Amino acid sequence: MVGRHPVHFLFLFVVLVFSACSQKQPPHYQATDITGVDYARDFRLTDQTGRVRTLADFRGKVVAIFFGYTHCPDVCPTTLSDFAMAMKLLGKDAARVQVIFVTVDPQRDTRSVLAQYMPAFNPGFLGMYASPEETAALAKSFKVFYQKQPPDARGNYSVDHSAGTYVYDTQGRLRLYMAYGEGPQAIAHDISLLLGS
Helix, strand or coil, rough: CCCCCCHHHHHHHHHHHHHHCCCCCCCCCCCCCCCCCCCCCCEEEEECCCCCEEEHCCCCEEEEEEEEECCCHHHHEEEHHHHHHHHHHHHHHHHEEEEEEECCCCCCCCHHHHHHHHHHHCCCCCEEECCCHHHHHHHHHHHCCCEEEECCCCCCCCCCECCEEEEEECCCCEEEEECCCCCCCHHHHHHHHHCCC
């Protein structure tokens, strides 16, 4: 039996290493990659202009969806501000991104309220709403938690809610979950990767 020369094995090793390096590496997202999950697949909501929207309306754009309410004192305005700053970082690519704010407080967040609230962050951002029953069903399908707290003596109340953002690629596939506080740079980084994929 003839033995193999060590140089032959070295050559095979080098070929394998170079072939592995030449393969396209998966993108490194700052947010959590949830590609392939079987929830949060679609929505049917009315936006601040009165138009009924579904995810298919935004095909060709990266879509970021966040659930909150306009009376939120911190999480919601911070998240929307971070996305507004991320849009500036993206420059012309921002035209290929749609940020959607879904209210979990449709009793107070009417169409007119959303129409005033959203442009304060970015004129292209959309606020969306549904009936209380539809909102509850949608939140469940998106695995979003929210709970209205007892009102105070003046009738004011807060709503506890999940603080993450779902991000879809240009084909309408759910790809990322961005935790609260990712920051504009991380948001812009991940959206750029999705726009380039």
